[in-house]
Amino acid sequence: DGGITQSPKYLFRKEGQNVTLSCEQNLNHDAMYWYRQDPGQGLRLIYYSQIVNDFQKGDIAEGYSVSREKKESFPLTVTSAQKNPTAFYLCASSISISGGIYNEQFFGPGTRLTVL
């Protein structure tokens, strides 16, 4: 069963704690992405990776960190430096980083993070 999985579905964190959100894909895609979604706003890009051991900051990378040690996995860590971390986090993957009609981004089911 191919696709993108994210875990956990719901995550609660106390202020000052780091948490890591998991993203795994078995689509053999090279590129992976993390987005943040807030109510009434469009998706905003946090980090993206086009190949193993390489990743780049997106528009709102401050307070977040990522790693890409395996092609299938792209975990996101929300650090205590992120001032407003409560949001819905979406992971996506695509064949490659380049644009074009055939390079669709496929999204995971999301993780809802709530800071208590």
Next chain:
Amino acid sequence: KNQVEQSPQSLIILEGKNCTLQCNYTVSPFSNLRWYKQDTGRGPVSLTIMTFSENTKSNGRYTATLDADTKQSSLHITASQLSDSASYICVVSEGRGSTLGRLYFGRGTQLTVWP
């Protein structure tokens, strides 16, 4: 500045009725435009994709149109069903020459279908 604007922000219709959602964009250079459906608490799923040369694309009861000259797109839903209740997001991809293939997301139109 590259932007994607959607209207209306929210819409309520009765089951069986038709509706049309709008998307205006300023993204340049333009590669393609996708409409995604996002159910509450889930990830977006692609409905249609159109390039510069296409002006209509259908997927079942969903029909998207694109006017690349005026930079406008619409998504028409025919004979709505309760399962159509979701957020519909317009996503525009930057054109050739962009290493990232950068996507620009609209804020979405929240559609509610009542029985």
